[in-house]
Amino acid sequence: MTTMMATSAAGKKTSRFRIDIRSWVFWLFMAVWALPVVWLVSMSLRDNADILSKFEVIPSKISLNGYTQFFADSSWIGSYMNSVTYTLLNTVLSLIVALPAAYAFSRYTFSGDKHLFFWLLTNRMAPAAVFLLPFFQLYQAVDLFDTPLGVALAHMLFNVPLAVWILEGFMSGVPKQLDEIAEVDGYKFGRFFLTIFIPMIRSGIGVTAFFLFMFSWVELLIARTITATAAKPIAAQMTRTISASGLDWSLLSAAGVMTIIPGVIVIWFVRNYIAKGFALGRV
Amino acid sequence: MDAKKKNNRAWFLVLPVVFVVAFTAIIPLMAVANYSLQDIQGADNRLFVGLDFFKRVATDPNIQDAFARNVTLSMQILFIQIPLGIFLARLMPKSGWKASAALVVVAIPLIIPWNVVGTTWRIFTRSDIGLGGVLINQFTDYNLSESTFDAWATILVMDTWHWTPLVTLLVYAGLRSIPQAYYQAAAIDGASAMAVFRFVELPKLRRVLMIALLLRFMDSFMMYTEPFVVTGGGPGSSTQTLSILLTTIAIGQFDIGVAGAFSLMYFLFIQIFSFLFFTVLTLDERPGATKVTPKLKSKAKEENKEKPVNSKLKKVLK
Numbered sequence: 290m291t292t293m294m295a296t297s298a299a300g301k302k303t304s305r306f307r308i309d310i311r312s313w314v315f316w317l318f319m320a321v322w323a324l325p326v327v328w329l330v331s332m333s334l335r336d337n338a339d340i341l342s343k344f345e346v347i348p349s350k351i352s353l354n355g356y357t358q359f360f361a362d363s364s365w366i367g368s369y370m371n372s373v374t375y376t377l378l379n380t381v382l383s384l385i386v387a388l389p390a391a392y393a394f395s396r397y398t399f400s401g402d403k404h405l406f407f408w409l410l411t412n413r414m415a416p417a418a419v420f421l422l423p424f425f426q427l428y429q430a431v432d433l434f435d436t437p438l439g440v441a442l443a444h445m446l447f448n449v450p451l452a453v454w455i456l457e458g459f460m461s462g463v464p465k466q467l468d469e470i471a472e473v474d475g476y477k478f479g480r481f482f483l484t485i486f487i488p489m490i491r492s493g494i495g496v497t498a499f500f501l502f503m504f505s506w507v508e509l510l511i512a513r514t515i516t517a518t519a520a521k522p523i524a525a526q527m528t529r530t531i532s533a534s535g536l537d538w539s540l541l542s543a544a545g546v547m548t549i550i551p552g553v554i555v556i557w558f559v560r561n562y563i564a565k566g567f568a569l570g571r572v
Numbered sequence: 573m574d575a576k577k578k579n580n581r582a583w584f585l586v587l588p589v590v591f592v593v594a595f596t597a598i599i600p601l602m603a604v605a606n607y608s609l610q611d612i613q614g615a616d617n618r619l620f621v622g623l624d625f626f627k628r629v630a631t632d633p634n635i636q637d638a639f640a641r642n643v644t645l646s647m648q649i650l651f652i653q654i655p656l657g658i659f660l661a662r663l664m665p666k667s668g669w670k671a672s673a674a675l676v677v678v679a680i681p682l683i684i685p686w687n688v689v690g691t692t693w694r695i696f697t698r699s700d701i702g703l704g705g706v707l708i709n710q711f712t713d714y715n716l717s718e719s720t721f722d723a724w725a726t727i728l729v730m731d732t733w734h735w736t737p738l739v740t741l742l743v744y745a746g747l748r749s750i751p752q753a754y755y756q757a758a759a760i761d762g763a764s765a766m767a768v769f770r771f772v773e774l775p776k777l778r779r780v781l782m783i784a785l786l787l788r789f790m791d792s793f794m795m796y797t798e799p800f801v802v803t804g805g806g807p808g809s810s811t812q813t814l815s816i817l818l819t820t821i822a823i824g825q826f827d828i829g830v831a832g833a834f835s836l837m838y839f840l841f842i843q844i845f846s847f848l849f850f851t852v853l854t855l856d857e858r859p860g861a862t863k864v865t866p867k868l869k870s871k872a873k874e875e876n877k878e879k880p881v882n883s884k885l886k887k888v889l890k
Binding site (some may be wrong): 308311312314315318319322323324326328329340341344346385386387389391392393395396397398399400402403405406407409410411412414415416417418419420421422423424425426427442443445446449450453477485503506507508509510514523524527528538541542545548549552553555556557560563 | 575576577578579580581582583585586588589593594595596597599600601603604607608660662663664665670672674675676677678680681682683684685686687688691692693695696700702703704706707741780790793796797801814815818819822823828832833835837839842843845846847849850854856
């Protein structure tokens with residue numbers, strides 16, 4: 290490879306060849322990476338008798354039984370809607386409290402700001418298992434047990450710090466002169482913040498919303514612990530089915546595919562910001 | 573960067589967050605501390621036991637084993653996922669629709685609910701109906717519920733599948749921020765691919781790699797759902813992570829004194845790592861930190877920025 294780069298004439302041809310190989314290797318890896326999900330989709334399109342009787346890579350008989358069962362049964366579609374409800378609720382609530390805080394962190398220094406920021410981070414890193422028992426008792430004590438609002442609040446444990454971090458990154462990208470000019474022009478803070486500042490960082494808010502939605506959507510342990518039946522998340526419905534009925538592979542796979550769909554749709558819109566979000570706004 | 577204004581009234585903006593996090597974090601943590609210090613038999617029957625539960629946790633062989641197991645698992649995960657993530661990020665297409673498609677495909681494992689990741693792998697590795705299980709069975713006997721090695725390897729491969737994309741995305745973002753001129757200069761010098769990686773890319777990736785390293789360590793140290801769904805911690809306790817064990821003690825056995833002490837020690841361990849993480853992240857922002865950007869460059873930037881920004885802002889305000 291050294292000689293390829295050094296000699297420019299030959300280098301041009303071979304380097305194009307080299308890039309081709311790289312892209313082939315990459316897509317080969319991605320094909321292997323996709324196998325488990327492809328398998329899940331393939332399972333969801335066959336019925337149980339078919340799955341258990343013969344092993345085949347490409348399904349010879351397509352059946353939508355899993356999906357019809359999913360949509361016909363109110364406990365499945367209901368728990369799916371529960372998940373959507375508390376996830377959206379969490380996203381909205383987290384954004385509302387995190388926006389002013391992120392602004393404060395990005396614009397001002399104040400007593401204890403560094404410590405507060407660090408303390409917020411530690412909550413993002415806290416093991417969910419630590420909070421199970423107290424959450425279980427706390428949410429029963431305040432009558433939030435088994436409600437979507439309860440789960441939304443519990444998920445704010447890790448989502449609010451995350452929102453503050455990502456938003457702070459985006460807000461710091463907006464020049465401070467904006468605030469100063471607005472003040473000179475006689476804007477009150479509230480009006481400035483709502484009508485000028487927030488519209489300016491709307492892409493950042495969109496990305497943050499995606500991450501809040503995602504982390505609330507993928508979490509199971511806390512959501513399962515503080516719900517029973519009324520607000521049961523789809524994820525818990527799936528684990529309970531595994532132990533209870535005699536393993537309905539087709540239905541289970543269909544439900545799995547259903548839980549992947551929202552994320553895949555939304556991810557397209559934020560593809561260029563994903564890394565920034567995972568790095569808590571600091572790439 | 574001009575200095576931020578000192579303004580203690582900013583606390584009012586932070587208050588909602590403080591209230592929410594107080595409700596979701598401080599109160600539960602105080603409850604945990606409360607459990608850990610007293611033996612609660614009933615509502616009116618509690619006995620202050622001091623550090624007894626902590627001693628029991630520190631000397632419990634099950635917990636010690638789980639700790640060692642989890643550290644081993646985390647180390648193996650880092651050892652595999654960081655190099656693999658870098659490797660994949662360097663192969664990713666750099667522009668055009670292919671780059672967009674690649675970003676979405678790479679990110680898909682990250683947006684799957686964790687228990688669905690587990691379910692997917694449970695189905696995939698079944699030796700009767702799963703593609704992966706059946707394939708491996710052609711070569712060697714594969715049984716996840718009996719063989720310790722198979723169970724451990726499955727967890728490792730599953731986690732690699734699930735979380736390497738995170739490393740890839742971070743490294744990819746880091747690579748994109750390297751100016752093309754660096755590569756051209758390296759090419760003129762006749763640098764080998766290895767040298768380009770070592771002296772051009774690696775220094776620029778320091779920050780994202782630290783983030784990836786610490787995020788992966790901490791997340792793998794708290795791993796619960798995926799191994800729980802796939803192996804349930806078994807066979808025996810061979811894939812039981814700290815979180816699985818803690819959940820068993822707290823919810824399963826309802827042994828809340830031990831669970832409380834366990835939780836606090838677990839939490840403290842993570843805190844130490846969070847501190848390390850925070851220190852690394854804010855290293856460049858501290859007073860006296862060596863700035864990487866040369867002064868001339870940042871000055872030129874400021875001059876370029878000043879005018880268009882101001883006129884743009886005025887337009888926005890009108």
